[in-house]
Amino acid sequence: MSAEKADYAGFNEGLCQFLSQATTPFHAVRAMAERLESAGFQALSESESWTLESGGRYYTTRNDSSLIAFVHGTEDPAESGARLVGAHTDSPNLAVKPVPEHSSGGYYRLGVEVYGGVLLNPWFDRDLSMAGRVSYEDGPGNLKTALVDFRKPLAVIPSLAIHLDREANKQRSINPQKHILPVLGQLGEGESPDFRALLRKQLLLEHPQADVATVLDYEIAFYDTQAASMVGLQQEFLASARLDNLLSCYVGLQALLSADNTHTAVLVCNDHEEVGSLSAAGAQGPMLSSVLRRIAGDEESYARLVQRSMLVSADNAHGIHPNYPDKHDNNHGPVLNHGPVLKLNANQRYASNSETTGLFRLLAKQVDVPLQAFVVRTDMACGSTIGPITAGETGIRTLDVGVPTFAMHSIRELAGYRDGCDLARVLGQFYRHPGAVVI
Template sequence: MDNAVFNSKLFDFLKQSPTPYHAVQRMARRLEAAGFERLDEQAAWSLAPGQRYYVTRNDSTIIAFQTGQSDPVTHGIRMIGAHTDSPCLRVKPNPEIYKKGFYQLGVEVYGGALLNPWFDRDLSMAGRVSYVDSHDRLRDALVDFARPVVTIPSLAIHLDREANNTRTVNPQTDIPPILMQADEKEAVPFRQLLADRIRAEDPEADVAKVLDYELSLYDTQPPATVGLNDDFIASARLDNLLSCFIGLQALVQADPTQPALLVCNDHEEVGSMSAEGAQGPFLSSVLDRWVGAADRPRVIARSMMISADNAHGVHPNYADRHDGNHGPLLNAGPVIKVNNNQRYATNSRTAALYRHISESLDLPCQSFVVRTDMGCGSTIGPLTAGNLGVRTLDIGVPQFAMHSIREMAGARDGYVLYQVLRRYLELEQID
């Protein structure tokens, strides 16, 4: 697989993953095609050496692993972590708003989204819908309206002359999107629209009543290669589906000899404190069922986690927002993220291991440290390191417009990180 094929497959994954639920569904299908067996959390597990498995929780977090031929107690486990969620707008439980003949939807901001770029976009909706069938059984369905069905028009500058100087966005009043023209008497309830959508996607679905849902708005503009020389990729949800895709490809393509694991958690953008988030017990419970609670401390002592989450590339219009010696460039390699206050979990040993692998493959890498007078973000790396006690490296592909509705990264950096992570998963020892 070369860089062009890698990006083509990435674009396909991004297009088919408008929500964490769809991303996990897509990853599960890829894993099954590669010979991974699905496990059920509620069932007893009988794991064998040299086999490959995966398990999901809440349909939005996935853990895939290969038991390998080597004993995890003596060889450890090579782990990769990422997250499936991205900042977006989520539809509220009672969303119907009727004003001036327009049917609008109440939405809530999920995560630290940049709100201005959501205006004047062709938006669709997707997510998970829970319903009862005609036999009064609870069911779930994934839905994706696919085409543009809502939009958030900007207010004309003639009605806000200071828009380019002082306009701010009130998330309660300024961003409810327009769904259609209809008054309250003639409008179809939103839950009925969802029931109709389920039936449209699956004519055999037995939907008696929609009870609840978790729906996100998303931009329908597809991923693209941009730049006169095709230097960049642009898409929604690069943070952090790009890392999920890289980790997935590395695990699927790696030699299955060594014990290895990929975890892609939901809810990173809102703090990771959930049953399926990185602060939750999911990964710990999977490891206990794989290697046993008694042996887990010894396994962890020989293991390592590489937490992959995109980094801030140095923007040419805002170069002063970076430390002068630590401004990552697009297409100059993945970025080792360092913070001495432990907002990132990287230490000298984990960074050195990555650099050693990267140099052995003659591939580039960079370092990022936030300006000393600015706050530093974080990711699942410190949370996983704190929960498991596993040595951890935080790394990511540099990008622009993080948390915007459409983000941009270098066209070559993702493939570089994939190559290094694949080699990492095949190491016999990581000491």
């Protein structure tokens, strides 16, 4: 195997391991924190005083589902600015409702709420598991939280047979209230389903030392148990759940781990992007500004830092679909494995401008990575990212980029085996390159 192929293979092996761990935003943050600590990053609590050392490496979390990691550069951040990469930890899913139990026909089913813009059809007939965060009361009456992940197939949403819906291949209408309740099993006569009892059993299984008196509440979501895998005649594609946007979280993490101590380098991975970002842990919340203020030290230094900084918002881009080429602008249809994508929109659905895209093109040229550009068809609506939101909240110059992807927001998405690794190379250059931000 050539050195280049070995680089791509190693990157994707690590990515697949991360995707397997990161079944929810809570688990994604835990997986990133473990990798950061192994690399010498020190955990900080937002509720405590911070003493930051020049050249130090740190991270902090909020709500267990958002994370900011940073290298406190030896150069004064107010003079050299900060180089930031942003992504989001959440993906569209089916979230278990507060009172979820259904027992119609003797089948144990759970009511779910659609989180984000889910493509519902692919959720049928898949082996599903559950994961998330649970709040519970311990024996002495204290509030505790813990993560759970059942890690095995325990539910399915069966399709209706075509014999009972002859028009299914022409027009299929899904009512999310009635048709997407996962089936967990069958109930015996007189047996009543108790979801909290199921969670308590799983808590004790995963945390045998925990004193779990009562399960108080939870944030639990279903996920597909099929592992990430390389597919294609030449293994040129990566197929997995949650590529949008855990792929970018992993790319940003790998780039940050390669950063030196000269410049202040920041990775911000927010929760709640798929539902608008307006939360304490979302990009439209105060988390990033709060951390940057603490890095700067005072308001004057913070104002200078903002004006000398740049954010690269990394979120997946739409690859031109070979079966639906008419859904793309002919001149702006990214191809998988042909390089990261600059995302542009004149109406500011993406935050890129000629200055930020120009800098990224320069960085990509320096590490010999090809780039592509995406503009949505003029007669179609354009999606958005944390880029414009973060730019609006902080005033930091921002660029939107991403890895070209098929089937975005499906239960299983597809990306090229080269593009994530190539994006990590450019972002590593962004973190390390002298004078890359102050223009």
